[in-house]
Amino acid sequence: MYEYILIRYGEIGLKGKNQRDFIKQLVKNIKRSVKSNLGKDAQINIERGRLFLKLNGDDPEIYYPSLNRVFGVLSYSPVRKVNLDLETIKASALEEFQSLPKPQSFRVTASRSNKRFPMKSPELQKTIGSHIYNNITDLKVNLHQPDVEVFLEIRDEGAYIYSKKLSGLGGMPVGTGGKAMLLLSGGIDSPVAGWLTIKRGIVVEAIHFHSYPYTSERSKEKVLDLAKVLAQYTGQINVHIVPFTKIQEEISKNCYESLWITIMRRFMFRIAEKIAHNRKALALVTGESLGQVASQTIDSMYAINHVINTPVLRPLVTMDKEEIMTIAKKIDTYDISIRPYEDCCTVFLPKEPKTKPKVEACEKGEARLNIDELVNEAVENTEIIAVYRDRKDEYGFF
Amino acid sequence: MLYLDNSATTKTHPEVIKVMADVMENYFGNPSSLHQKGLEAEKLLSKSREVVARSLGVLPQEIIFTSGGTEGDNLALKGIALAYQNRGKHIITTKIEHPAIINSCAQLEELGFEVTYLDVDELGLVNPQDVEKNIKNETILISVMHVNNEVGSIQPLAQIGEIIKNYPKIFFHVDAVQGFGKAPLELKEWNIDLATISGHKIHGPKGIGALYVKKGLNLFPLFTGGGQENNVRSGTENLPAIVGFAKACQIAREIFVDDSKKMRLYKEKCLEILKKDFPQIIINGPKDEKSSPYILNISVPKLQGEILLHALEEEEVYVSTGSACSSKKDILSPVLSAMKIDKEIMQGSIRVSFSYGVTEKDIEEFLDALARALKRLGKRG
Numbered sequence: 001m002y003e004y005i006l007i008r009y010g011e012i013g014l015k016g017k018n019q020r021d022f023i024k025q026l027v028k029n030i031k032r033s034v035k036s037n038l039g040k041d042a043q044i045n046i047e048r049g050r051l052f053l054k055l056n057g058d059d060p061e062i063y064y065p066s067l068n069r070v071f072g073v074l075s076y077s078p079v080r081k082v083n084l085d086l087e088t089i090k091a092s093a094l095e096e097f098q099s100l101p102k103p104q105s106f107r108v109t110a111s112r113s114n115k116r117f118p119m120k121s122p123e124l125q126k127t128i129g130s131h132i133y134n135n136i137t138d139l140k141v142n143l144h145q146p147d148v149e150v151f152l153e154i155r156d157e158g159a160y161i162y163s164k165k166l167s168g169l170g171g172m173p174v175g176t177g178g179k180a181m182l183l184l185s186g187g188i189d190s191p192v193a194g195w196l197t198i199k200r201g202i203v204v205e206a207i208h209f210h211s212y213p214y215t216s217e218r219s220k221e222k223v224l225d226l227a228k229v230l231a232q233y234t235g236q237i238n239v240h241i242v243p244f245t246k247i248q249e250e251i252s253k254n255c256y257e258s259l260w261i262t263i264m265r266r267f268m269f270r271i272a273e274k275i276a277h278n279r280k281a282l283a284l285v286t287g288e289s290l291g292q293v294a295s296q297t298i299d300s301m302y303a304i305n306h307v308i309n310t311p312v313l314r315p316l317v318t319m320d321k322e323e324i325m326t327i328a329k330k331i332d333t334y335d336i337s338i339r340p341y342e343d344c345c346t347v348f349l350p351k352e353p354k355t356k357p358k359v360e361a362c363e364k365g366e367a368r369l370n371i372d373e374l375v376n377e378a379v380e381n382t383e384i385i386a387v388y389r390d391r392k393d394e395y396g397f398f
Numbered sequence: 399m400l401y402l403d404n405s406a407t408t409k410t411h412p413e414v415i416k417v418m419a420d421v422m423e424n425y426f427g428n429p430s431s432l433h434q435k436g437l438e439a440e441k442l443l444s445k446s447r448e449v450v451a452r453s454l455g456v457l458p459q460e461i462i463f464t465s466g467g468t469e470g471d472n473l474a475l476k477g478i479a480l481a482y483q484n485r486g487k488h489i490i491t492t493k494i495e496h497p498a499i500i501n502s503c504a505q506l507e508e509l510g511f512e513v514t515y516l517d518v519d520e521l522g523l524v525n526p527q528d529v530e531k532n533i534k535n536e537t538i539l540i541s542v543m544h545v546n547n548e549v550g551s552i553q554p555l556a557q558i559g560e561i562i563k564n565y566p567k568i569f570f571h572v573d574a575v576q577g578f579g580k581a582p583l584e585l586k587e588w589n590i591d592l593a594t595i596s597g598h599k600i601h602g603p604k605g606i607g608a609l610y611v612k613k614g615l616n617l618f619p620l621f622t623g624g625g626q627e628n629n630v631r632s633g634t635e636n637l638p639a640i641v642g643f644a645k646a647c648q649i650a651r652e653i654f655v656d657d658s659k660k661m662r663l664y665k666e667k668c669l670e671i672l673k674k675d676f677p678q679i680i681i682n683g684p685k686d687e688k689s690s691p692y693i694l695n696i697s698v699p700k701l702q703g704e705i706l707l708h709a710l711e712e713e714e715v716y717v718s719t720g721s722a723c724s725s726k727k728d729i730l731s732p733v734l735s736a737m738k739i740d741k742e743i744m745q746g747s748i749r750v751s752f753s754y755g756v757t758e759k760d761i762e763e764f765l766d767a768l769a770r771a772l773k774r775l776g777k778r779g
Contacts, residue, residue, distance in 0.1 A: 216432060335459070
């Protein structure tokens, strides 16, 4: 009978003084994930560099989906607990072994913090090991590279046995790394960039530029659906919907067509920086990947980045499209991203965009626009939508 | 009035009626329309899909809305058979399936497929070993029902799934119309690839249901058109029914565990009384946890089921003989025949089916009505 799930957190174990805060955040995030998935309050104990989630009679498997959505969880194992009686321990270790998908080789690793238990660890390993060996056919002992390692811990309150090791997402607990603003377009790249940023423990808020009526309500809906996928890992994501129509119209009326995209993106960065400042975020995140399109050459990045002082994180900067798509499929954003709605970048698309735009040329073109007024107006009219793990039932039917 | 024919259909839940009326009145847009009215409808459609998916423990994109159990079964069987026929043309099913399965198989046989119909034991249960024994290189699909609609036997789907897991090229379909919301169903854990459910068996509207199709599977569509439902089932979505169905799924999910436990106790008690006070009555199907607590199939020897049905009707108790879907035909039940039940007992079979909201008092009332009816018919004791 499984009593606990042992949760390992790897990387955050290295963080010295901050360790306590990291663990506290991780526990909080796991509890939230369990609460949202199962509607239960998880009971988690912190012990010797590991976490123990108490099952209270539940099947451990019902918790796996919740754990698989929490960054900072490196791996986890369902743990059996039995009385400190050798025969019971033997039987339980064998039962645990039999629940595995037929390993070829194994070893037993025992530790004994309860020194009153009469048998020492090496002897325990031998006894339990031979019990398993004698009851399973075609099995080898391999101390160095076993298929399965059966762990046995003898403690004051009982014996703990585990062998299954399931992988978590790794990364850092969300909430330990500060906040950043993600420029979320609706394409394939930006949600992946957001996910990778969240993976490093950063709270992300999304900014979407909406050009109604050039882009439809559905393209906005698509962005909210993407945000919802990311919210699976964070609990909630605020999406800032920036009205962008006027700026695009002004740019297309007043600037050279070949610079439209560069200038448009300069405006996006200015607006995003302002919102970041208001939201106390210290970086922007984009899905840019070097050379993917005209606006993502190193020249373009330079010309666009020139208008702000906030750091821009580009987690995908050296990735190929294939690599990005693989992650998008893994995290379930791909199918949403390929829905065929226009976004603001495709509406005012010049026939021949500059791949090597110059800062001076952009500044010259922008001189005809009232930059501050346009930026401020857009920021002021930005709508904030909170997106949760589950789609909100707007109409109150469920 | 005591309605005990819930396996034929159920009374629509008042909350379901309420949401449906609301949708008809206020959210009449076509989910495919680009304007606000369409968007609203589309959002409502996705939310409903999420609710249904959650009640089955699957992903929203794995739910295809259909017009009900019959369509779901047809789409699953023909959809898989036609899409994967290059892998093989052999299908395994059982002799106790609903006509939607049996007749879809018959049609596939006309198209050159070979179908094996597995026997069941005297309790109406399939033996998982028989499934394995009949698997061939050409087998592409195995379809086994969840809960039998006539006798309530719960099929060993977990064990069958465990076997099919070793044959990655074979798909596993489950007709869960009678079992969904009334008996445990673990689609992912039991390696089920497709499952049919229906709205009106769980107090939802008629004419709506869903087919669970595991992510990554292809189906040959039976309806082509505007590409709705992921191109598998074209046709403008029946939104009021879909929302009502989702509501019914949500309600079922909330009350299923407690209600089925309660119902199990009632049924056990009912069986005890039947044994004690009606020794002549024969119980068809399993008497233990291998049968649905919501279905009771009994026979009074030498008494036509239909006569007993009408005698109970005079007491305002509504039951059915065999399966309602086939009761119009003057033939013996294929399910009871497959269980090798005596012809005489078969003809005397009636099905009493319960649902949420049936109380202990209702069961007592039924037993009293049964006693009075049998007395009138001169069959008591």
